[in-house]
Amino acid sequence: xxxxxxxxxxxxxxxxxxxxxxxxxxxxxxxxxxxxxxxxxxxxxxxxxxxxxxxxxxxxxxxxxxxxxxxxxxxxxxxxxxxxxxxxxxxxxxxxxxxxxxxxxxxxxxxxxx
Numbered sequence: 213x214x215x216x217x218x219x220x221x222x223x224x225x226x227x228x229x230x231x232x233x234x235x236x237x238x239x240x241x242x243x244x245x246x247x248x249x250x251x252x253x254x255x256x257x258x259x260x261x262x263x264x265x266x267x268x269x270x271x272x273x274x275x276x277x278x279x280x281x282x283x284x285x286x287x288x289x290x291x292x293x294x295x296x297x298x299x300x301x302x303x304x305x306x307x308x309x310x311x312x313x314x315x316x317x318x319x320x321x322x323x324x325x326x
Contacts, residue, residue, distance in 0.1 A: 256314040263310030270303045
């Protein structure tokens with residue numbers, strides 16, 4: 213039972229550890245701007261964390277299925293290998309898009325135009 217909650221517990225632990233410096237800093241930002249900045253950091257980190265986790269699970273499943281397919285029918289190895297690499301490229305591209313979105317979220321100067 214504890215093994216099922218171990219990744220979730222580690223995620224929340226690292227979330228708390230990574231957000232601790234944000235809560236300890238004293239800045240000259242107003243309350244609205246400071247809270248928007250904190251939320252943008254949490255959202256940006258969550259986006260890239262979830263995208264990376266989904267990409268890792270997708271890549272692991274794709275590699276596992278490709279190895280299984282090649283072992284069942286070795287003659288179709290080149291076709292399966294091509295489709296595997298193509299699928300891995302698409303999965304990695306989605307993770308890179310999520311990284312770009314999180315960087316945009318983190319780099320926006322929240323509250324500048326208020």
